[in-house]
Amino acid sequence: MDSTEVGVPQSQTESPGTDEAASSEDILNRLRAIPGLTVVRETASPIPDTRFFELSFEEPADHRRPHGERFPLSLTLLHRSVTAPMVLHSTGYGGHSFPAQFEPAALLGANQLVVEHRFFATSRPASNNWRHLNIWQSANDLHRIIQALKPLYPERWLTEGASKGGMTSVYHRYFFPNDVDATVAYVAPNSYGVEDARYIHFLHQVGDEACRARIRALQQDALRRREELLPLLEQSATSTGDTFHRLGLDRSLEFAITELPFAFWQYSRAERCAEIPLPGAPAETVFNFIDSISPFVFGYSDSALSFYEPYYYQAATELGAYRLPTWHLRGLLRYPGQNTPATYVSFPITEDFDETLMFRVQHWLWHEGSRMLSLPGFCGHRR
Structure with missing residues (x-):
């Protein structure tokens, strides 16, 4: 030591x-x-x-x-x-x-x-x-x-x-x-x-392939229909009084969608696979399901980011974090590579990540x- x-x-x-x-x-x-x-x-x-x-x-x-x-x-x-x-x-x-x-x-x-x-x-x-x-x-x-x-x-x-x-x-x-x-x-x-690839290996094996494929299809469908989903996120933020100035609504929506595989298996049960909306489902159904798995207010609002900022700082400097599978989302992402801990911190991080700790x-x-x-x-x- x-x-x-x-x-x-x-x-x-x-x-x-x-x-x-x-x-x-x-x-x-x-x-x-x-x-x-x-x-x-x-x-x-x-x-x-x-x-x-x-x-x-x-x-x-x-x-x-x-x-x-x-x-x-x-x-x-x-x-x-x-x-x-x-x-x-x-x-x-x-x-x-x-x-x-x-x-x-x-x-x-x-x-x-x-x-x-x-x-x-x-x-x-x-x-x-x-x-x-x-x-x-x-x-x-x-x-x-x-x-x-x-x-x-x-x-x-x-x-x-x-x-x-x-x-x-x-x-x-x-x-x-x-x-x-x-x-x-x-x-x-x-x-x-800060992007541990071992998590991707786990996400490629957890559950059954039918459920994993359904999550991937939902991600692709939601990203293609972001212009339908963004007004719903804006309406939700207005109703709750939450703001999304730090990330913006569009980036918050994209981050929540890319987090779906990790968030689903972290917080849900396999029984919910049948609830995953199929491509073409009503926009409200898609939005509500994403929000139930990767909640916008608790994950991406200004108040949430302010509360969890110390964690994100530690993740960016010492603790590390997970890499998400995005190969199937190529061409659909507007902010590729930005969903990392440092993005969630409100100031520039000047310290290098401790690779050996x-x-x-x-x-x-x-x-x-x-x-x-x-x-x-x-x-x-x-x-």
């Missing part, structure tokens, strides 16, 4: 005392006593025998300069007991300000921390220096939180997350393998490059990673 990837050495922690002393002291006061941690509010929890707290934790904008600029990272705590295990759920994106528990915490009867990823929502340094958004900085965010709360919660710790949250939990273990006892990563892809992570997983469980299932992010 490169020397620049080494985080703060893990310190040894001690038990906060006897269980009797822990249970007799109100957890709110104990949380308030943790340096760098702020209790924003406590709200009622609908989950029996739990208390729910919204918190923030002070983090350095740059962990290589810990005494420089700092910012509050948002997190929530579902508290059961200081003698119960702790599950740290990495969202990978924005946080959750409502009481809920994810599968591992429910199965283990554990406490649960939900941690928002840096640069999402309110968890952003005032300097807005995007060079401080990378997996090493995020791993250090989690490391500092774990080290701060372990004295209060000394039992077993497990990290987990889904999609980019699962990826975040893996990267944390890559840099700090001994921080926690185990990790469960749901749907945590490891992409090689994900290979190093994968090598570590294969040869050194331990007490880690990877599970397939729903994946929650798009390019």
Whole structure:
């Protein structure tokens, strides 16, 4: 591992005392006593025998300069007991300000921390220096939180997350393998490059050929009829109040159509193959089906791109993304080659993509990673 990837050495922690002393002291006061941690509010929890707290934790904008600029990272705590295990759920994106528990915490009867990823929502340094958004900085965010709360919660710790949250939990273990006892990563892809061709190989094999052919035919038909579909997209945007200034309606429509094979198999079931409109179907039917698979508002509107911009930046510099099959769309695309992560970012990216980082992570997983469980299932992010 490169020397620049080494985080703060893990310190040894001690038990906060006897269980009797822990249970007799109100957890709110104990949380308030943790340096760098702020209790924003406590709200009622609908989950029996739990208390729910919204918190923030002070983090350095740059962990290589810990005494420089700092910012509050948002997190929530579902508290059961200081003698119960702790599950740290990495969202990978924005946080959750409502009481809920994810599968591992429910199965283990554990406490649960939900941690928002840096640069999402309110968890952003005032300097807005995007060079401080990378997996090493995020791993250090989690490391500092774990080290701060372990004295209060000394039992077993497990990290987990889904999609980019699962990826975040893996990267944390890559840099700090001994921080926690185990990790469960749901749907945590490891992409090689900003257009990883392995995804095309998968999309050529998933499902049956009849369904794949029907998706390709729909794409071709929709692109040939874009002048019929564009007014419907404009009408939809007007009705919802959403804007598409960054990409424009035409490019948003084309990107949604080119995403169809990936989005269909990511979010739908094979049973929906029969619903795929055939060429010549009414324009409204075609538009509504595309919108149900690759939603325009949630994928291409200005508000969606603004929210997911930190992800796209990371995909363009470190995480990588998938390549889409477009050979069958030759002559129908107006923006060929533009559907890449950098296109979705509102500013020019000057950093080169780190071609070796994900290979190093994968090598570590294969040869050194331990007490880690990877599970397939729903994946929650798009390019």
